Amino acid sequence: MAAAKQTSAQPRRRADAQRNIERILDAALEALTDDLDASMTEIARRAGVVRATIYVHYPTRDELLDAVTARAFSEIGEAIAAADPQRGEPIDALRRVVAATWRKLGRYHALVAITTARDTSEEVHERHAGVLDQLLPLVRRGQHSGAFRADVPADWHLSMLIALIHAASAEVRAGRVDDHDAEAAVTATVIGALARPA
Amino acid sequence: MAAAKQTSAQPRRRADAQRNIERILDAALEALTDDLDASMTEIARRAGVVRATIYVHYPTRDELLDAVTARAFSEIGEAIAAADPQRGEPIDALRRVVAATWRKLGRYHALVAITTARDTSEEVHERHAGVLDQLLPLVRRGQHSGAFRADVPADWHLSMLIALIHAASAEVRAGRVDDHDAEAAVTATVIGALARPA
């Protein structure tokens, strides 16, 4: 079993073990963002542990990737919930959601690429379910109210939203746009892409 | 030197060699679309040749990837030129360009991912230059005329355009939208993303 969030049913984990788990997950995300094929050796180096220590916590590379991805989606889900997507006009709610999530989502592009390549599309969809379940209602009510174009499936809008956020993040990483300008730009671009034409 | 397009300066290539080169490039594109890490063994299998035959024409894996990518960008450049991006209103020209290129561009996502991961951003930019040189004037004149939003760099619009096309193609490959509906949808989504709000 991979390292799991501690529960009262398990013996307490030593503090240094808990610290190492966080460092391993952080290092994995960073290494994989730089190189989709980053090795366990490279991840261990960045985490400041020996390779065998990773295997203590995550018996295989895939289990490590699953853990990093689960953590990422959990964080995004929390950010979306905090943006309160059900409240107010769909366009306003979409603004809040994009502002709340674009930076995080952009960082997770590598994980999306890796899991998309590795898993079946059902597995990928299931992994995204926590996030999709929060966003689909917003897209649907926007389509119903006439704020968003309704001649495409709601899934289409979500795919376009995620693609634009990843592209925006790439522009920032490439240094072509600064972070502050990018926030206004990605918000406007997303709204333009989803909104029903006037 | 990698297998190059035949010129009068070179001895004529045998017909079966020419056929194999085309099949190798086709097989490489197909295999890499399915798996970014597709092996030379897999590419040879799909091409119906032995591995050593690929090495006769492309001494390294990277040279093969370069050849596939060069061919892809050449095709896209031709499709863009055929769409006549300098003619007419910017929105109309953008429609023509998207209609002419979205299917091809969508198929080359794997190559973009691979070369982006491998090369420096200068190298990637240089590789895209033939395509960017044709599209940047369209974006700039659209920004100048007020048709496209001008509060972001022209590069921003191009990145968003390409991201949306790739996402659209992924929706079609996933079977969530059919090809015909996707064309109308991607055109509308791109125009919405780039256009200055009314």
Place this chain on the structure above:
DNA sequence: TTGAACTCAGACAGCGCTGTCTGATTTACT
């Protein structure tokens, strides 16, 4: 028809990765 270009069919070496192992050492919880 001839002969060079081209391909085939393996075999081989080297590399880097993943996962496992073990005894020694360190950390930290009770």
Place this chain on the structure above:
DNA sequence: AGTAAATCAGACAGCGCTGTCTGAGTTCAA
């Protein structure tokens, strides 16, 4: 203070890949 949890520091085996090689056989252009 004691001791179990955790980590370290390599070493090891197996795997699959890339690139190279060679002699035999096939293809095709002149």
